[in-house]
Amino acid sequence: MAIKDFVTFLQEIMRRRGRLPSQLAADLGVSHTSVSRWLSGKDKPSLISCVRLAKYAEVPLERILRTAGYAMPLDKTASELPEFREYARTKYPRELDDDLVTLIEDLIDRRRKRDGKPPT
Numbered sequence: 001m002a003i004k005d006f007v008t009f010l011q012e013i014m015r016r017r018g019r020l021p022s023q024l025a026a027d028l029g030v031s032h033t034s035v036s037r038w039l040s041g042k043d044k045p046s047l048i049s050c051v052r053l054a055k056y057a058e059v060p061l062e063r064i065l066r067t068a069g070y071a072m073p074l075d076k077t078a079s080e081l082p083e084f085r086e087y088a089r090t091k092y093p094r095e096l097d098d099d100l101v102t103l104i105e106d107l108i109d110r111r112r113k114r115d116g117k118p119p120t
Contacts, residue, residue: 006067007041013057028052044068084108 014024025035030049037043045053045068054061084105088096096104 004041006044006069007039009067010035010039013053028056044070 010024013019014021017024019027021035021039022032025032028035028049029052030045034043034045034049038045045064047065047070050064050068050070051061054064057064085101088101088104
């Protein structure tokens with residue numbers, strides 16, 4: 001989902017609860033600056049803030065994560081998701097070199113074998 005979906009979601013929560021951004025921030029235990037950045041689409045909440053927001057809004061955490069852009073849409077199949085190496089190059093182009101990516105892929109493969117899942 002797009003950031004604007006998250007902004008719309010936050011605005012709806014504030015409208016339903018009759019809260020201003022500063023009040024929402026206080027309710028969630030975050031700074032007013034954080035809520036302002038979320039509402040402007042400049043930033044998304046941390047995972048901890050997502051948990052707090054899910055409880056506050058009384059909605060499933062999965063919905064918050066998906067709306068905030070943390071989770072892939074449920075209609076994606078495994079074959080449509082990028083391989084880890086491709087993902088790592090896109091998401092962390094400077095942080096992960098080929099040796100680290102290979103090490104992480106090996107750990108993922110070991111975990112799948114341990115859990116009885118076939119490697120993809």
